[in-house]
Amino acid sequence: MDSLLKNKHLISRAGFGISIDQADYINEQTPRKISETLFREYPFTEIIYQTPDYIKAESNDPKLNAEQRRLQQKTNQKQNEELNLNFLMNMVYGKDQLTEKMAFFWHGHFATRIINPKFNQQLLNFIRKNALGSFRNLLIGVSKSPAMLSFLNNQQNKKDHPNENFAREVMELFTMGRGNYSEADVKELARAFTGWGYDKEGNFRERKNHHDEGEKTFLGKKGKFNGDDVLGIILEQKSTAQFITEKIYRFFVNEIPNQSIISKLSKDFYESDYDVKSLMKSIFTSKWFYDQKNIGNRIKSPTELIVGMMRILPMEIHNPENIVIYQKLLGQMLLYPPNVAGWPNGKSWIDSSTLMLRMQIPQIWSGIIPMEYSAREDDDIDMGMKSREVLNKSYKNPNIKINWQTVKDIFKNKNPHDYLIINSDSVNMNIVEQFSSDTNQIKTIINIMSTPEYQLM
Structure with a gap:
């Protein structure tokens, strides 16, 4: 297996695919060198929003009237949109690709969906900062975050009236999985968590007067x-x-688990006291990671698809809020998972509607064809804060400018499909080139990115 294939596989799994700059030299590096870059220590930068907080007209009034609620809701929506896009842009342009990829994984694992942007920001940065650290610290920190405690109702978990939501999901989804605990364990766990809550500033509070001391x-x-x-x-x-x-x-690695490999990894993970970085090193430096059955077998999630495109096509987005709309149309809006179980994976990303849109995005963003999708009547994008008229109008105008000259320069003496497709031999270039011309490499690149094979990683 050649180094380019291994490098593509590693970068797509441990990151979000080859960037336009990497395409210029990636064929000259070894997977070991790529791995060293991925596990390098990088400075941590928090994700923030710049939209100012809404200040009530009457600051001493604890209750908001209808107009104040509307303004507060609008502010929350704008701040969450900024967090969403800044998280996405970190995936696109951040050097610490492995940390962002792990943060993306944990973002779906510890899924929350709340309106409060301060709480969202706090949890998102905690996950990013601890993504490759100790799962022990990650679990404890997330469990004490106001975003999680709010989402799973532990603020209402008090002695004599225990709320089991948080306790159940901690075991079922975040740690042990079904079959490893009883209903009695859920009830007792809920009692242990009574009193865990937070104040309005987002500080964890262990309210002793609400805790079951029994x-x-x-x-x-x-x-x-x-x-x-x-x-x-x-x-x-x-x-x-x-x-x-x-x-x-x-x-x-693979949606079909290899239990013998997983058992060995799990044993080492447990004995390391849940060292995530050690676990990921074991995966990405193993020979079996590069087995043919593990390459090009995953359907890209919408985030992986969008980020991968933005990394390989240098672009200027004049109204980046529209990227949030594409996230919603494709079924994965950051900060807004469908439920506490997070997003599904694999074939669940693909249906007749989403597959067509996924394959047309390169042409839409390139200005070749217009967006012809519209919001459904029951669409709840941005928590219902945008009208269908606004959405439908913005669909048709992504307002993206791609620097095609840079793309042409990078791929001047290269076969683009070798860099854009994981298993490049699977692409029928005769069909692709029927819709291009020998002198129009840009059209060839767009067509390659519009193939079903480009949906795989």
Whole structure:
């Protein structure tokens, strides 16, 4: 297997695909060199928004009237939109590709959907900062974040009236997976989490007066447990390491799990006290990662598709808020997962409508064809804050300028499909070139990116 294929595979899984700059030299590097770059330490920069907070006309009035609610809602929407786009742009232009890819994974794993942009920003930056660190620290920090506590109703979890939402999802979706705990464990876990909440500034608060101080029996242990105690007990379970390892394997390697490999990775992950970076190094430096069955077998998520296009086509986006609309149309709007389970993967990304749009985006963004999709009557994009008329108008005008001269210069003496498609031999270039010409390499590149093969990574 040649180095270019290995490099494409590694960069697409540990990052978001080859950038236009990398295309100029990636054929000259070894996978080991690429791996060293991916695991290099980079300075951390927080994602922020610049839209100013809405200040109520009467700051001493705790209740908002209808107009004030509308203005507050509009401010929240704008700030969340900025966070969304800044997260996306970090994936496109950030040097620390592996951290952003891991953050993207954890963003779907610890899925929340709330309106408060301050809470969203806080959780997003915490996940990004700890994406390659300790899963132990990540789990504890996320569990104490106001975004998660709000989304799963733990603010309402109080002694004598326990709310089980947060407790159930911690075990089912975030750590152990179904089949490794009982309903009694859910009830006892909820009791341990009573009193966990936050203040309006987003600070974690352990409200002692709301905590159930009684003895609990959880996963075979007895004690007057609090939230930290039970998270520690969950992390003692080897099933937690197994569950997380398998989910990471399915996302980064193959949706069909290899249980013997996963068991070995899981054992090492557990013994390292949940060191995420060590786990990812084991995956990306192994021989089996480059097995043919693991290459070009994943359907790109909408985020991976959009970011990959933006990395390989240098572009200036005059109204970047429209990128949020494409996220919604394709089914993956950052900060807005469908539910607490996060986004699905694989074939669930593809249906007759989304596949057609996915294959037409290169032509739409290049200005060759107009956008012919419109919002559905029940479309809830941006939490219902944009009208269908505004959406339909903006669909038709992505207002993107691509620097085609740079693209032509980079691919001047190259076969574009060797760089744009993971398994480049799978593309029938005769069909692609029927719609191009020998002198129009730009059209060839657009056509390659409009093939079904470009949807795979």
